[in-house]
Amino acid sequence: EAGVAQSPRYKIIEKRQSVAFWCNPISGHATLYWYQQILGQGPKLLIQFQNNGVVDDSQLPKDRFSAERLKGVDSTLKIQPAKLEDSAVYLCASSWSRDPNYGYTFGSGTRLTVV
């Protein structure tokens, strides 16, 4: 079974530029999550989708971050304009149900550096 795919793997941009990340979850997984992980910290949930609807985006900085999952499959996360403090790894995860033997599966992440 293919895992959660993310691209790009790395991205370096200047502050005030825009950037987009892509995620393709495991086939059949209805729930998709975007997390931000700053170096040395645990992942912080940015947004959660159930199919193509937003379940929770309370921690998404909506003045600069946006995300969509139009067809309920893959998803994009955008930052516009980027700030220095946005430097982090952006992790995408997906889940099918609360299967205790499966958990939430994470992609390899996109490491963003804002200079």
Place this chain on the structure above:
Amino acid sequence: GQNIDQPTEMTATEGAIVQINCTYQTSGFNGLFWYQQHAGEAPTFLSYNVLDGLEEKGRFSSFLSRSKGYSYLLLKELQMKDSASYLCAEEAGNMLTFGGGTRLMVKP
């Protein structure tokens, strides 16, 4: 939001046993996950506890006390490759909230 606490760093010796503790808020609690994360890599699933008690999986065991809002991850026969961050995560509803992670360093 959920407040999840775990030690920032721990050091242990190869072949030894180490216990990583985690406390969380109990409101809306469904279950408790432990993930392992090597530097520069994605978190990988280790365990999921719903009921009180100890669950063993080879060298790794995880314990949960729902009434106390407490869990621990026990690593036995430590190996150098166990050097990583260990993330405690609470599931409430269908949402996963992580602690800051415990960076474990295994020394020869």
